Amino acid sequence: MFQLLSKDASSEARRGRLTTAHGVIETPVFMPVGTQGTVKAMSPQELRELNAQIILGNTYHLFVRPGMDVIRHFGGLHRFMNWDGPILTDSGGYQIFSLAKLRKITDDGVHFQNHLDGTPTFISPEIAMEVQATLGSDIAMVLDECPPWPCEHEYAARSLETTIRWARRCKEQSAIRDQQSEIKQLVFGIVQGATFADLRRASAEATVQIGFDGYAIGGVSVGEPEPEMMLAVENSEPFLPDDKPRYAMGLGTPPQLIELIARGVDMFDCVLPTRLARNGTAFTARGTLNLKNAEFTLDKGPLEEGCACPACREFSRGYIRHLVKAEEILGLRLTTLHNLHFYLELMTRTRAALDAGTFAEFRRQFVANYRTREAQS
């Protein structure tokens, strides 16, 4: 399923290739987030034209609306949304912990009320896998408990025990499903352990012991400072096998992606490019632009000089600024197109640098040129 093509001499960075039921994914890869069965403001056709290799769907959101009866009726998420490329679905755990109301975690699973109409619902590791089987995603994630930041060692350790027990049950459930299904759904385990090195190691080792098609690093991007986030990855990565893909969940800014690739991560998903786009913020190699700023009013240049995205080929900063200020839908369509292009192109360039053996220089230059502004955090 995963082929490790090469390793970088200067870092832990890797070039790989992941084969899924709906296509082959070159890694490192960025996965645009399609929370509710659509990558916000984009059409599937536009995602194909942006060369998105795989998108992410949020199980919790789709479970709540339109619900699994609808998805089943339409023959799965691919057909429902008319996207025939690979899809990764999360387990829903993260959203239950961040969005849902009146959560109660038992060893069996999680009782909660959904955020839309408060319907009492129960999700277990087995149900999480069944829901993802119904969605028909190419990559399913195990149900985990994601501790908040900050949290005590004792809480994180107990939470981790739950996550590992649940991972085992997810694996068992997916084995049953595999016997019934013709399509092989990959299943990724999730490493937790908060900011504690010993727990990260224990989590990675126990999860690898169970055995999955890939390993995610979870419990990052939950409010912790960037150095803590980097440490969480550094404390997990050495205990993950070379021959499986690694996925850092919910990350990050462009330089964070490069730095995490240098730490051995292969896969990313993040709402930043789409969410900031809808706020009028555009990514460039020098940092972000806030198009609401008056300085762009008369600017005839593209969002980024030399960019080949549809927004930059046809429209000026001044026009896009006007659209953003006037709250026109085309404004956020164009900034979303540009930002996704930026993230996807960054991964294309990273893969090319890894192939050419120039990743160290590419990393140095990119991170040095990129000016972090407040808008990104």
Next chain:
Amino acid sequence: MFQLLSKDASSEARRGRLTTAHGVIETPVFMPVGTQGTVKAMSPQELRELNAQIILGNTYHLFVRPGMDVIRHFGGLHRFMNWDGPILTDSGGYQIFSLAKLRKITDDGVHFQNHLDGTPTFISPEIAMEVQATLGSDIAMVLDECPPWPCEHEYAARSLETTIRWARRCKEQSAIRDQQSEIKQLVFGIVQGATFADLRRASAEATVQIGFDGYAIGGVSVGEPEPEMMLAVENSEPFLPDDKPRYAMGLGTPPQLIELIARGVDMFDCVLPTRLARNGTAFTARGTLNLKNAEFTLDKGPLEEGCACPACREFSRGYIRHLVKAEEILGLRLTTLHNLHFYLELMTRTRAALDAGTFAEFRRQFVANYRTREAQS
């Protein structure tokens, strides 16, 4: 500029061809409304693919934001928004009367405060023409006063006097402009007169007397019942010359368009297809569908069977309903694409029927099949 190609034997309907600086327009024609320098939710590329022949821009909105300094800097509205087809701009009068605050009408012009930040502004017939010259539209409209509905004969008659004096000043101003400019901007006069047959006739005759490149029928779609609206057109049309295009402003539903074409109208603009789309309503030959209705939840069919629009080619009613319910941008993009396609295709079929001499039958069938629901009014 305008070539009358044929007249229908069964009605006042006409096939025509209008030549503008940015292209030739086959009439009858529907003009999608691009209020703030963008047809809401659409890209110029999509409008080209929908075969939109001409779009409308709202002078008032563009005057207020981004303002004429910005438009001038970018070399006019076409370049600013990256649309190289024909554009018609209204004069701004209608929006001043419907949106702006603290209006004061003098014989000289209108004092008002804009609806965004209350900036006190003055617009005169001369300024309205200058602003439209800056926008660089292919067709400019004279500044008129649009009386409310209902209104007294005396008010309508006085208002009409103002409109006629202003029309004369617009014509004079555009003649001055023509001597300075290389590009010929067409100017249309506007027939007012509320619901009074004598005033409609007087308005049409006086406006034709001044002499314009085309004639609009204004003061319709201001809240009056449909029979009143039809009468306003019927009372104006006989006094307009055959060899100039006629434009019914701000109309209407699909059967209204067909009925107005039968009364001799060549050009239309209306926000219905785009506005109702954003409310989850789709047009079909049998009437409108409200996609929020639960009946569409499991519907695998397209918005309209046999429709060739991008939304119907790729997506189901059930999926689009999900997007609408989840308030996803793709939902209103798809319904907007479909509705604009529906309006534009309706005009294509009307022209074909006129060319084939089958308009009477086409009109009868279309109006009989189309079921008017509350959502359209």
